[in-house]
Amino acid sequence: xxxxxxxxxxxxxxxxxxxxxxxxxxxxxxxxxxxxxxxxxxxxxxxxxxxxxxxxxxxxxxxxxxxxxxxxxxxxxxxxxxxxxxxxxxxxxxxxxxxxxxxxxxxxxxxxxxxxxxxxxxxxxxxxxxxxxxxxxxxxxxxxxxxxxxxxxxxxxxxxxxxxxxxxxxxxxxxxxxxxxxxxxxxxxxxxxxxxxxxxxxxxxxxxxxxxxxxxxxxxxxxxxxxxxxxxxxxxxxxxxxxxxxxxxxxxxxxxxxxxxxxxxxxxxxxxxxxxxxxxxxxxxxxxxxxxxxxxxxxxxxxxxxxxxxxxxxxxxxxxxxxxxxxxxxxxxxxxxxxxxxxxxxxxxxxxxxxxxxxxxxxxxxxxxxxxxxxxxxxxxxxxxxxxxxxxxxxxxxxxxxxxxxxxxxxxxxxxxxxxxxxxxxxxxxxxxxxxxxxxxxxxxxxxxxxxxxxxxxxxxxxxxxxxxxxxxxxxxxxxxxxxxxxxxxxxxxxxxxxx
Amino acid sequence: xxxxxxxxxxxxxxxxxxxxxxxxxxxxxxxxxxxxxxxxxxxxxxxxxxxxxxxxxxxxxxxxxxxxxxxxxxxxxxxxxxxxxxxxxxxxxxxxxxxxxxxxxxxxxxxxxxxxxxxxxxxxxxxxxxxxxxxxxxxxxxxxxxxxxxxxxxxxxxxxxxxxxxxxxxxxxxxxxxxxxxxxxxxxxxxxxxxxxxxxxxxxxxxxxxxxxxxxxxxxxxxxxxxxxxxxxxxxxxxxxxxxxxxxxxxxxxxxxxxxxxxxxxxxxxxxxxxxxxxxxxxxxxxxxxxxxxxxxxxxxxxxxxxxxxxxxxxxxxxxxxxxxxxxxxxxxxxxxxxxxxxxxxxxxxxxxxxxxxxxxxxxxxxxxxxxxxxxxxxxxxxxxxxxxxxxxxxxxxxxxxxxxxxxxxxxxxxxxxxxxxxxxxxxxxxxxxxxxxxxxxxxxxxxxxxxxxxxxxxxxxxxxxxxxxxxxxxxxx
Numbered sequence: 001x002x003x004x005x006x007x008x009x010x011x012x013x014x015x016x017x018x019x020x021x022x023x024x025x026x027x028x029x030x031x032x033x034x035x036x037x038x039x040x041x042x043x044x045x046x047x048x049x050x051x052x053x054x055x056x057x058x059x060x061x062x063x064x065x066x067x068x069x070x071x072x073x074x075x076x077x078x079x080x081x082x083x084x085x086x087x088x089x090x091x092x093x094x095x096x097x098x099x100x101x102x103x104x105x106x107x108x109x110x111x112x113x114x115x116x117x118x119x120x121x122x123x124x125x126x127x128x129x130x131x132x133x134x135x136x137x138x139x140x141x142x143x144x145x146x147x148x149x150x151x152x153x154x155x156x157x158x159x160x161x162x163x164x165x166x167x168x169x170x171x172x173x174x175x176x177x178x179x180x181x182x183x184x185x186x187x188x189x190x191x192x193x194x195x196x197x198x199x200x201x202x203x204x205x206x207x208x209x210x211x212x213x214x215x216x217x218x219x220x221x222x223x224x225x226x227x228x229x230x231x232x233x234x235x236x237x238x239x240x241x242x243x244x245x246x247x248x249x250x251x252x253x254x255x256x257x258x259x260x261x262x263x264x265x266x267x268x269x270x271x272x273x274x275x276x277x278x279x280x281x282x283x284x285x286x287x288x289x290x291x292x293x294x295x296x297x298x299x300x301x302x303x304x305x306x307x308x309x310x311x312x313x314x315x316x317x318x319x320x321x322x323x324x325x326x327x328x329x330x331x332x333x334x335x336x337x338x339x340x341x342x343x344x345x346x347x348x349x350x351x352x353x354x355x356x357x358x359x360x361x362x363x364x365x366x367x368x369x370x371x372x373x374x375x376x377x378x379x380x381x382x383x384x385x386x387x388x389x390x391x392x393x394x395x396x397x398x399x400x401x402x403x404x405x406x407x408x409x410x411x412x413x414x415x416x417x418x419x420x421x422x423x424x425x426x427x428x429x430x431x432x433x434x435x436x437x438x439x440x441x442x443x444x445x446x447x448x449x450x451x452x453x454x455x456x457x458x459x460x461x462x463x464x465x466x467x468x469x470x471x472x473x474x475x476x477x478x479x480x481x482x483x484x485x486x487x488x489x490x491x492x493x494x495x496x497x498x499x500x
Numbered sequence: 501x502x503x504x505x506x507x508x509x510x511x512x513x514x515x516x517x518x519x520x521x522x523x524x525x526x527x528x529x530x531x532x533x534x535x536x537x538x539x540x541x542x543x544x545x546x547x548x549x550x551x552x553x554x555x556x557x558x559x560x561x562x563x564x565x566x567x568x569x570x571x572x573x574x575x576x577x578x579x580x581x582x583x584x585x586x587x588x589x590x591x592x593x594x595x596x597x598x599x600x601x602x603x604x605x606x607x608x609x610x611x612x613x614x615x616x617x618x619x620x621x622x623x624x625x626x627x628x629x630x631x632x633x634x635x636x637x638x639x640x641x642x643x644x645x646x647x648x649x650x651x652x653x654x655x656x657x658x659x660x661x662x663x664x665x666x667x668x669x670x671x672x673x674x675x676x677x678x679x680x681x682x683x684x685x686x687x688x689x690x691x692x693x694x695x696x697x698x699x700x701x702x703x704x705x706x707x708x709x710x711x712x713x714x715x716x717x718x719x720x721x722x723x724x725x726x727x728x729x730x731x732x733x734x735x736x737x738x739x740x741x742x743x744x745x746x747x748x749x750x751x752x753x754x755x756x757x758x759x760x761x762x763x764x765x766x767x768x769x770x771x772x773x774x775x776x777x778x779x780x781x782x783x784x785x786x787x788x789x790x791x792x793x794x795x796x797x798x799x800x801x802x803x804x805x806x807x808x809x810x811x812x813x814x815x816x817x818x819x820x821x822x823x824x825x826x827x828x829x830x831x832x833x834x835x836x837x838x839x840x841x842x843x844x845x846x847x848x849x850x851x852x853x854x855x856x857x858x859x860x861x862x863x864x865x866x867x868x869x870x871x872x873x874x875x876x877x878x879x880x881x882x883x884x885x886x887x888x889x890x891x892x893x894x895x896x897x898x899x900x901x902x903x904x905x906x907x908x909x910x911x912x913x914x915x916x917x918x919x920x921x922x923x924x925x926x927x928x929x930x931x932x933x934x935x936x937x938x939x940x941x942x943x944x945x946x947x948x949x950x951x952x953x954x955x956x957x958x959x960x961x962x963x964x965x966x967x968x969x970x971x972x973x974x975x976x977x978x
Contacts, residue, residue, distance in 0.1 A: 023877070068896055068970045108870060137890035144884065147932075154869075154938040163933060170925050173889075174918045181899060185906040 005063045007051055008075040008128050011085065012121055014044040015092070019117025025110050034100050037113055041093040044124075048089045051077050056492075062130060070188060073137065074130030079493045080266075083334060083486070084127035084258050087341050088250045092120045094465040095250075098349055099242035101461025102356060112152055116246070118145035123251045127258065131191045132180045132216075132267065135259065139176065139220075142255055143169040149243040150236050161238040168222050168232035169252075176219025176259075179212045183267075186212075192262055194497055196269025206276060209268075213278050216263050224256025224319060225312045227289040234308045241352025244304060248311045249345035257318040257337060264322050265330075265497050274325045283323035287417045289316035294424035301362050303351050306428060307344070310387065313421060314340045321402055324414065327494040329405025334490035335480075336398035342472045343386040343395055349466035350380035357458040359447025363432055368441025373457040377436045379470035384429040386473045389422045394476040397487055507561040508545040508552075509574045512584060512626040515542055520619020529608060531615025532599035539592040542622075546588045550581040554976055560632070573693070575632035578978040579833065583629045583758050586837050589962070590750050590844045591622050593955050597848050598743035600951040604855075610655050610741045617654070618747065621647035625755050634682045634692040634716075637759060641678060645671035645723065648752050651744045652736045663735035670732045674722040681716035684708050697767040705771070713768050717775065720763075723756035726779075726816055727786035730809045734793070738805040742851025745801060749808045750844035754836050757815050761832060764819060773823050780820035784916040786813030791923035795930065798861050800850045803927055804843070807886060810920065811839045814901065817913055821904040830974050831900035837973065838893035841963035842885035848956035849879040853935075856948050862930060867939020874953045876935050881960035883928035885967075888921045893966035893973075 018040035025033050051061060061077035077085070099116065103109055122145050126138035143166070151162035183190050186208065187201055198209055222229045233253070237244060247253065264273050264282070273279050293313025300306035317340065321333015353376045354360040354369060370377035386393035399418055406414035450458050457463070480487040519538040523531025553559070558577035576584075595618070602611035624644035631637045649671060653664035686692050688708050689700045701709060722729040733753075737745045760779075764772040790810030794803045814835045821828035852875040857864040869876050885894035898917055905913040966973070 023873075065968070066971045067891075067968060068900070069974055071899070071970075073891075073968070111869070111873060137895075140889045141891070144880075144889065147929075148936070151933070151936050154936050156937070159933055159937065162936075163929070166925065166929060170887075170922060174922055177899075178902070178914065178918060181902040182906055185903055 001063075004054075004059065004061045007047060007054075008061050008063050008077045011044060011047045011051065011077070011089075011128070012075075012125050014047060015040050015117045015124070016121040019114050019121060022110055022117060023114035027107070027110055030109075033110065033113060037096045037100070037117070038093075040117060041089070041096050044089045045093060048082070048086055052082055052086065055079055055082055064130075067133075071133055071184075072131065072189060073134050074191065075125070075128045075134065076130030076192065077128050079489065079496060080261065080334075081128045083337065083489055083493065084254065085124050087254070087338050088120060088123045088127065091246075091250045091341060091345055091469075094469060095242050095246050095345070097461055098245070098352070098465040101459045102240065102242050102352060104459070108152070111148065115145050115148045116243075119149065119246065119251050121145075123255060126255050129192070129262075131189055132183065133189065135262065136173075136176060136180055139223075139255060139259070140173050142251060143173060146243075146247065146252060150239045152240055152243065153238065155238070158238040161235040164235040165232045168229065172219050172222025172229065175215050179215030179219060182208070182212050182215070190267055192266035194266065196265065196267055196272055198268055199272040210276060210278065213263070213268065213273070213276070216267075217260060217282065220256045220259030220263065221285075222256065223252050224260060224315055225253055225289070226285055226316060226319065227292045227312070230289070230293070230312045233312055234305050237302070237304045237308050241304075241348055241355065244308075245345045245348035245352070248308070248348060249341040253311060253315045254337065254341065257315050260319050261322050261334070261337075270325060270330075270497065279323045279325055283320060283411065283414065286316040286320035286323055287414065289313065290320065290417055290421045291424070294421050294428065297428045298424065301364055303354065303361060303363050303366070303432075304348070306363060307347050307351060310347075310425070310428070311344060313425075314344065314387065317398060317402060320414065321405065324402070324405040324409045324411060326405055326408045327498045328401055328408050330494040330497060331487065331490045332398050332401030332405050334493055335401060335487045338486035338490075339386070339394035339398045339473075339476060342469050342476065343383045343393075346379050346383035346466050346469040346473060347387070349462075349469065350376050350383070353458055353462050353466065356462060357448070357450045358445040359449065360445065363435065365442075365446060366432060366435045367439035368436075370436035371441055372445075372452065375457060375463060376466060379466040380436070381433050382470040382473050384433060386477070388425045388429055392474070392477045394473050394480075397477055397480045401487075507574070508549045509561050509576050509630050510563060512542060512545050512549070512588075513623055513630065515545070516619045516623035516626065520616045520623060523615035523619055529602060529611035529614070531619070532595065532602070535595045535615055535619065536592070536599065539588060539595050539622075543588040543592055546581070546584040549576055550585055550976060553578060553581050557978075572636060573632045574630040575695075576630055578976045579758070579762070580629040582833055582837060582973065582976055583754065584626060586754075586840045587622065587625050587629070587751050590840055590959070591618070591747065593959050594743050594746050594750075594844060594848070597746070597952055597955040600949045601741070601743050601851060603949070607741065613650060613654050614744070617647050617650045621651065621747065621752070625751060628755050629758065632694050634685060634694065634697075638675065638679050638682055641723070641756070641759070642675050644752065644755055645675060648748055651748065652740050654744060655739070655741055657739070659735070660739045663732070663739050667732045667736045670722055670729070674719040677715045677719035677722075681712040681714070681719070684712035684715070688712070694762070694766050698769075701767050701770055703770040710771065713763075713771050713775075716763065717760060717768075720756045720760045721779075721782070724753050724760070724812060724815075725809060726812060727782050727789055727809065730786065730790065730812075733809055734802055734805040737808060738799065738802040742801075742847050742854070745805070746844040746847035749805065749847060750840040753808065753812060754840060757812070757836060761829070764822060765829065772819065776819040776822065779816045780913065783813040783816030783819075784913070786810060786816070787916055787920040788923070791920060791927060794927040795923065798863070800853060800860055800862060800865070800931065801847070803862070803931065804846045804850050807846070807924065807927060808843055810924065811835070811843070811886065814897070814917070814920065817901060817917070818904070820910060820913070821901070821908055827900050827904040827907065830977055831897050831904055833977055834893060834900060834970065834973065835897035838885050838897050838963055838966065841959055841966065842882040842892075842894060845878055845882035845956050845959035845963060846886070848952070848959060849875045849882065852948050852952050852956060853879070855952075856945050858944065858946055862934055864943075865931065865934040866937040867935075867943055868945075869935040870939065871945045872948060872953060874957055875948075876932070878953070878957040878960040880928075880932055881957075881964050883932070885960075885963040887924045887928055891967040892964045893970065894963070896967050896970040
């Protein structure tokens with residue numbers, strides 16, 4: 001095996017192996033477990049760094065293993081894969097740190113961190129999948145590895161949320177599998193290639209290809225929480241905060257959105273999909289999701305539920321960008337894949353801090369929390385401004401490119417959708433900020449677990465991750481035009497996609 | 501064709517007969533020490549056979565140098581090699597499990613006849629996989645049935661004896677039907693050797709052949725517990741001690757399926773097309789009915805047993821697809837192997853869960869995730885195979901099945917396969933969900949030997965990892 005074959009496998013192994021060892025660790029080996037977690041996260045970061053440098057220089061990384069005659073497990077670390085891999089790897093590191101702090105003293109931590117590592121393994125495997133078969137393998141692995149995390153607390157409410165989650169995602173997986181095998185029967189193995197490959201089947205297959213497209217998109221649309229397939233996401237809120245952060249920013253919803261990107265660009269090809277008339281319905285579905293998610297978010301008093309509906313809305317920006325025919329929309333969608341991740345993880349870290357430090361779970365209980373926890377609240381505020389799309393945050397950059405892309409594609413109504421969404425985002429985030437900063441603090445917090453010590457408003461493991469990711473929200477926005485920003489990488493992908 | 505070195509095929513039959521007899525002589529419950537090394541040797545023999553087959557193709561071994569029609573031929577090809585490997589591997593793991601299981605004072609009385617019966621059971625199965633003659637197959641079927649009935653009764657409880665008697669009745673009637681069919685075939689064609697029958701049976705055979713084929717296949721379906729002949733299985737498999745349930749569900753029902761497949765691919769191929777739809781339809785009904793019952797039952801082992809009824813249905817879905825595509829046979833064998841490993845793991849894990857909680861109901865499972873995590877992990881992994889989720893061998897089986905169904909344009913089966921997978925997820929997660937609940941204050945957990953947990957885990961891991969090596973298995977089938 002050459003280095004170019006080993007490196008993608010190393011990226012997968014760097015979370016898989018620590019995960020498997022952690023399962024076997026006794027509960028009390030906290031130090032060793034944390035060390036393994038961080039070792040895995042850091043070594044994954046190093047491997048991804050090597051891949052990034054190589055891909056930018058035009059290297060190709062891949063690995064193939066035959067599972068059945070004509071069916072291969074294929075890994076391919078191309079520019080698009082690395083966009084998602086890098087996001088997951090970086091945010092996994094922060095989430096691990098956060099989770100170590102968050103779960104201090106709670107039971108079943110070996111199980112938690114084992115599945116946590118498996119979840120990231122599934123995510124990077126899915127990102128580097130080189131064909132639909134491999135994508136499906138990791139897509140289902142992701143479902144299975146997140147279930148124990150969602151039900152981690154073992155309460156009846158957690159169980160209900162977990163079962164709803166399973167029902168949706170397994171049904172989605174079944175649709176996806178049907179579509180994949182159908183396509184496999186039509187044309188053999190379906191590798192992901194620039195410009196897609198199904199157009200070669202010719203005009204007599206178009207009717208079948210449209211049905212297959214519907215099956216595939218509905219399959220991944222469940223995880224991407226496209227309305228009306230989004231019902232599981234607010235239910236899955238029962239999970240502990242680090243899990244919600246991972247689910248919403250990196251793993252599950254992103255896997256769905258990423259699947260849409262792969263299917264449209266590298267299975268069907270954006271031009272062929274456009275010629276079949278498949279992109280407009282996708283854009284409409286995404287637009288409906290964007291508005292509906294925001295409207296529902298308005299009415300949630302539970303902070304995490306409000307953020308969950310916000311995710312429903314925001315993730316569909318990615319699908320919308322994909323469905324806008326033209327490179328600018330693509331850039332906007334892909335950049336938002338990263339931007340939404342950084343912003344949403346900051347919001348969930350902050351929400352977790354309010355719950356863990358003060359016992360605050362509801363928006364209506366947040367009065368004056370900004371003065372008690374200024375750093376967390378500052379991070380929350382930056383991310384919330386990002387979600388609204390205020391310059392110079394990362395969210396502004398994605399929205400700007402999406403708007404430009406819509407105009408370039410001649411779909412002016414999309415701009416109206418984006419404006420509506422921004423107004424709604426402001427309508428559900430600004431009241432929170434108002435409560436945080438301008439309302440007087442109550443006499444007592446619901447359950448103050450962690451007392452303030454000087455400037456340290458909560459445990460430093462809980463505080464550092466949101467501060468870093470909030471800084472990232474600003475930095476990726478401010479320096480979007482530099483050559484190492486997510487936006488620049490999205491431009492590289494779009495250039496390779498459209499210049500075929 | 502005689503060889504200087506004895507054929508591994510013959511030893512695969514003689515060795516278990518030998519240790520079964522010794523275990524019988526050694527007295528109650530003492531056969532384990534002998535059985536485990538012997539089964540390890542059998543594993544090596546089966547592997548040797550498979551490797552030599554992969555190199556040189558199918559081969560015939562005339563026992564004692566007398567060929568058919570006078571003597572007994574042993575025929576080994578890729579299909580038999582796969583089944584032999586599965587049998588030895590699962591039996592070895594379960595023997596290790598059983599030794600620890602029966603060491604416990606509460607279960608020692610169940611071990612009285614376990615080892616000799618298991619030996620005879622495995623000898624009968626190995627002989628069945630290697631026989632090339634319809635009458636010899638009858639003998640192996642009968643021996644297999646009697647050994648299996650004996651194993652169902654080893655527990656000695658009233659319910660177990662009743663289940664065993666019911667099983668005995670079905671088994672005897674089924675072998676009787678099979679024997680009548682063989683007699684009709686012999687009367688019509690003057691031979692019972694599968695190889696010489698194949699060219700004799702044409703697509704428009706006499707009525708006697710139809711009748712014979714019908715009797716034989718229905719008898720075998722009853723032994724495989726295909727819907728609607730499944731009624732004997734849940735009490736028999738659900739009531740026996742865990743190692744016995746595992747042996748029966750993982751291996752014994754596969755033996756009669758193997759024979760149906762052999763007949764459908766060989767002498768009855770010209771007739772198969774007509775009856776294939778019926779077999780597929782019954783398979784589909786088995787999947788839906790078995791899964792539905794598994795979703796309703798309150799007992800862990802009943803749930804696993806009903807899951808067997810459902811999973812056996814997949815095996816019969818391949819018959820309508822056999823004519824259309826070579827994928828179907830691979831799918832069937834893959835499913836048989838995947839289910840064999842996974843079901844052994846599920847029963848082994850269920851045995852641990854019941855022992856840890858001291859209860860046999862799903863309601864008693866709250867909190868086991870924290871107490872026997874390894875076993876629950878094993879249950880979950882085996883469940884992945886049963887649900888047909890990647891990367892397990894069960895997933896590959898399902899993939900091949902859907903591929904074959906789509907290739908021949910038979911859409912209905914795809915819906916059944918997908919629905920069956922979702923229903924399986926439903927009943928597997930019934931167990932997992934309860935296991936994750938917080939244990940009630942008054943619950944008590946009993947310690948469980950680590951060996952029980954590890955063998956269940958090893959079987960489950962094998963069923964999942966086999967999914968990465970599907971190409972080798974398909975290559976062996978040829």
